Amino acid sequence: MLRHSDQRVGRKTHLVNPRRTDRPHIDERTEMAVQETERWLEEFPDLVRRALDRDESAWRTLVDRLSGVVWKVLNTYEMSATDREEAFASTFFRLYEKLAAIHEPRALPKWVATTARNEANAMYRSRKRTVPTEELPLREIIPGDHDRSMLDDELLRAVLIAFAKLPPKAQALLRLVTAVPALSYDEIGDLLGIPHGSIGPMRQRYLDRLRSLLHPYLCGGMT
């Protein structure tokens, strides 16, 4: 399948050496993400206070640090690119409106994630003119959706191709698992309407599935 996808975009099908990349070492990147998340959470109270005093640079920093979570959440649902961008912007407009009322700045990632989901749902209901209880459908990436991207890294491309073979629910859960700052299992469960206790086992099952789809690539069997 990998080979097939590669042909579709006219890339070389022979993977010379998957380990020769310009990507930062994955382990370092993970460590960095963990440390960054903790540092960011500690800085949120000060950034919120300064943003309320109309300090533009503090607000921009706050947006920068929360944008990843909001964008991941919005990419989890099926919506047009324009709606996704508008929901992104309106999430931050709501955040600024409510900033003074947020007493626990460390809960900001959760707050923006929930708000983004609500904004997307409101748009969906408006577009469909349907009953207010209907929920947004999950987005499904299918093989080929991402292949045309300018992603030169062979390993990451293989991961994305494997990801595209997972069912929508697995894609949604794993996408939210990659958010930085990290969302808790409870928060992910709330966003997807899945019982909290199921998130851990589902995450494990989907990661195992992803890894098994990657198996041919990781074993160097792609020629």
Add this chain to the structure above:
Amino acid sequence: MNDDLTNDRDLVAALGHGLDHVEPLPARALAAAYGAIELANVDAELAGLVYDSLLEPAAALTRGDEGETRIITFANDHLSLDVALLGDGTTIVGEIDPADAYEVELETVTNERVTILVDQFGRFRATTDATSFRLRVLGHLVTPWITR
């Protein structure tokens, strides 16, 4: 060595890194979010939500396939504003009380502004494709952001 992705943490990191590459946040959306601080309602003109037909429990039962009019009322110490979002998805009809020939502007989250004519009875009509916007009665009232 972690490129074999046997470790879950490495696999999650690789997936996150890959998704960031192929689903980048558009600069335009980020710029709009930055702009929230400039466009924020910080004055006494900000109106509170008094009524929203969408929040009525009966809404789920009465709304049909065609989409019905959503009525929202905002008020501050100066004015009240009734807004009707028509079922066509673009038309907005408003009425300001007490009535006067105010100047009204419609603002979108992408910072577009449209001036709306208001008649002597405080009534106006406008159309917009934007799903998130707010209305400003210049010098008197501004609504919170409305998502259609």
